[in-house]
Amino acid sequence: MNRVKNIEKAEETARRATARFDALLDAAVDAIIVIDSRGAIEAFSRAATEIFGYALHEVAGKNVNMLMPDPYRHEHDDYIQNYLQTGNAKIIGIGREVSARRKDGSVFPIDLAVGEVHDGSEMRFVGIIRDISARKASELEMRQQRERLAHVTRLSTMGEMAAGIAHEVNQPLTAIATYSNASRRMLASSDADLPELSDLLEKISAQAIRAGEVIRRLRRFLKKREGEYETLSLNELVHDIAALAEVDARHHNVKLIIETGEEDVLVLVDAVQIQQVLLNLVRNGIEAMATEDHADKSVSIRLISDSANARVEVIDRGQGIEDSMRDRLFTPFQTTKSFGMGMGLTISRSIIKAHKGMLAFKDNPGGGSIFYFELPVTKGDVAE
Amino acid sequence: MSAPFKNVYVVDDDDAVRDALSALLKSVGLNPQTFASPQAFLEVFTADMAGCLVLDIRMPGMSGLELQQRLNEMRSILPIIFITGHGDVPMAVDAMQKGAVDFVQKPFRDQELLDRINNALEKNAEDYEILRAESDIRTRAGELTNREQEVMKAVCDGQANKVIAMDLGVSQRTVEIHRARVMEKMGARSVAELVRMVSRIETRD
Numbered sequence: 215m216n217r218v219k220n221i222e223k224a225e226e227t228a229r230r231a232t233a234r235f236d237a238l239l240d241a242a243v244d245a246i247i248v249i250d251s252r253g254a255i256e257a258f259s260r261a262a263t264e265i266f267g268y269a270l271h272e273v274a275g276k277n278v279n280m281l282m283p284d285p286y287r288h289e290h291d292d293y294i295q296n297y298l299q300t301g302n303a304k305i306i307g308i309g310r311e312v313s314a315r316r317k318d319g320s321v322f323p324i325d326l327a328v329g330e331v332h333d334g335s336e337m338r339f340v341g342i343i344r345d346i347s348a349r350k351a352s353e354l355e356m357r358q359q360r361e362r363l364a365h366v367t368r369l370s371t372m373g374e375m376a377a378g379i380a381h382e383v384n385q386p387l388t389a390i391a392t393y394s395n396a397s398r399r400m401l402a403s404s405d406a407d408l409p410e411l412s413d414l415l416e417k418i419s420a421q422a423i424r425a426g427e428v429i430r431r432l433r434r435f436l437k438k439r440e441g442e443y444e445t446l447s448l449n450e451l452v453h454d455i456a457a458l459a460e461v462d463a464r465h466h467n468v469k470l471i472i473e474t475g476e477e478d479v480l481v482l483v484d485a486v487q488i489q490q491v492l493l494n495l496v497r498n499g500i501e502a503m504a505t506e507d508h509a510d511k512s513v514s515i516r517l518i519s520d521s522a523n524a525r526v527e528v529i530d531r532g533q534g535i536e537d538s539m540r541d542r543l544f545t546p547f548q549t550t551k552s553f554g555m556g557m558g559l560t561i562s563r564s565i566i567k568a569h570k571g572m573l574a575f576k577d578n579p580g581g582g583s584i585f586y587f588e589l590p591v592t593k594g595d596v597a598e
Numbered sequence: 599m600s601a602p603f604k605n606v607y608v609v610d611d612d613d614a615v616r617d618a619l620s621a622l623l624k625s626v627g628l629n630p631q632t633f634a635s636p637q638a639f640l641e642v643f644t645a646d647m648a649g650c651l652v653l654d655i656r657m658p659g660m661s662g663l664e665l666q667q668r669l670n671e672m673r674s675i676l677p678i679i680f681i682t683g684h685g686d687v688p689m690a691v692d693a694m695q696k697g698a699v700d701f702v703q704k705p706f707r708d709q710e711l712l713d714r715i716n717n718a719l720e721k722n723a724e725d726y727e728i729l730r731a732e733s734d735i736r737t738r739a740g741e742l743t744n745r746e747q748e749v750m751k752a753v754c755d756g757q758a759n760k761v762i763a764m765d766l767g768v769s770q771r772t773v774e775i776h777r778a779r780v781m782e783k784m785g786a787r788s789v790a791e792l793v794r795m796v797s798r799i800e801t802r803d
Contacts, residue, residue: 381656381683385612388681388705392618395708399625414621421614464611469658510659 245343249278250336253294265324265345267317278341283315298337306330306339314343322347360564361487367561368436368490371497378465379432386425393418431458435486435493445594446485447478448524452517455489459496466504469512470496479519482592483569491562491573495528495585498558502532502582523588531582535575543575562587603723604629605649606715609639609665610681611657615704619652622708628715636665643672648726650718651676652711655689655701663689666696675725677718681706735795738784746783749776753789754796 235257239246245262249255255273263269266281273280279290297303309327316322324343331338372379397414400406435458456472463470481488492515499513514529535543544559559573566573566587573587606628610616616632623630629649633639637660639651651669655662666678680701682690690701699721700714742750745766752762759777763770786792 384683384704385615389612389614389618391705392615392622392708396618396621396625399622399708403625417614417617421618424614464656464658467656467658467661 242342245341245345247278247281247341247343248331249339249341251294251298251338253277253279253291256338262343265316265343266314272317281314283313283321286312287315294339311346323350357568360561360568363561364487364490364565365436367494367558368486371490371493371558372432372436375462375497378461379428381465382428382461383425386421386428389421390418390425393421428461435489437486443482443484445480445482445592448481448483448488448517448519448526448589449474449478451483451485451488452492452515452526455492455496456515458489459493459500462497462500463513466500467511468500468503469510470500471512471514473514474517475519479517479524480592480594481524481569481589483589484565487565488569488589491565491587492526492528494558494562495587498585499528499530499532499583502530506532519591522591524591525586525588527584527586529578529582529584531578531580534577534581534583603648603719603726605647606630606652606719607639607647607649607676608632608652609634609636609657609662610652610654611635612654615654615681622711623715626712636660636662636668639665640668643669643674645673645675646729647674647676648722649676650699650715650722651678652715653678653680655680655682655686655693663693663696666693666698670697675722675729677721677725679711679714679718732798735784735799739796739799742780742783746776746780749773750780750784750792750796753777753780754793 239257239259240261242259242261245265246257246259247255247262248257254275255278256275258268258270258273266273268281277291279287282290293304297306305326306328309325312324312326313321314324314326323346325346327342329340329342331340393414397411397418400411400414431454452472452474456470460470462468496513496515503511503513512531514527516527516529518525518527544563563573566589569589571587571589573585575583575585578584604627606623608616608619608623608630610619610632611634613634616634620630620632633642636657653662653665660668662680669676669678677699678693678697680690680693680698681704682701683704686703690698693701699718702711702714739747739750748766749762752765757765759770759773763773766773781787781792784792784795786795
């Protein structure tokens, strides 16, 4: 009699425990899935049915890999086996961002945390899953917005620089026309010097390449594309953009001085965006100098770095920043210029922030301003 | 040294443009001398330089216009032909008002530039001749004694020998002797010519 009662009591306790467990499962906001050591689904919370679109009876007892996209779908059984044999945890107790697959076949990002449950000889795994597609989407949207804005700002910058760019293409064209005329006149004269003519022809082709280079740099700068982060030499980025900024400098009779070390400083960046920031700062510097009356107008770009950070400074010797502008400098649509959108510094700062860096300014002790940004230095090989 | 009126001074900060101009000018028998900056040109500049100046209007540091200004202050008679870019017309107009002889837009037809250079060289030859004559007059005037200079000034002011003699407290005969010396030393054949000479060196002072 007592035995029967004890069994009933035990069964009652077990039922209550199960009910409590089910209630707990269903109340959780995150999806909770329990599988056995072969990967078969034992429990599937209400949130899980909402996230994945499967009802409990559609998944109960089935392999959990049905909730995964390829290639994980086919490899998951091996993951479990591998863990059971080696105890080598890749995800258990760690948690990470992975892809999951809904009933309708769509793939979405999740945060997955996995724990293990020892129940006598049987081993079970509990997965806690949070659908992060909304967060990811908003991150993506923000990034895209930033990129669109950056692109528009680049276009507008190039528009403002058009006169200087025309000049820059005109230089090699002038040289080409003049070299060819000189060659023609030499040929027409009786004492045509063949080696000298050959030399002139070579110079003509070098100038054609030079003109092409201006266009190429321009196209690369204006290209609209998804953010591509690459490990690059900051020195090279500085020199490359200085060549473009030189256009503006010449146009305003300002000299550009570039001070970078010999050693390459590597950064993980979206090259075009960093160049955009730099070009913006340099152009501001040039503009600050253009109205000055010094005989020796110059803007310096200086690259300094330690093992952790690289800093690029753009130094002008202009009038400095007006007190009334200091607080509003990074506010959109604030500008002291007669043209331009007033977006330059705002977008520059957001680009540098997205690169885990900082952008700020200080007064130049010798008069004028120093605008600078810092980026974390990375190790590794330069992308080709 | 080649003939002074074949000297073409080219100031352009663009290596290729400068080199190409030099090749073109050499191909027509001119004598180009190139400079990468206005400062480099100023280092060799002297007021008695002959020839002409081909000057890029836009350069970092000192612009072409600023160089023109400096040269004007230093009484340069070198005619300036500005090379301008697209859209530099307002600057070019400014340069013309300050005495530049001409400007060409980049890229230019070679004949267009060469014609302007030839005109400039001709103008310079005339100006140079004038300058040389004036400097000659100045030299001769410098060789006069003080008394002779006083007499020359009085003669040019149209005063009669008698008045000059009274003013200077000497005899009329002495004035006549001084006057003959002045005419001889200055190389003037008539009073009218002497007056012209003196007015030339006076207006430039």
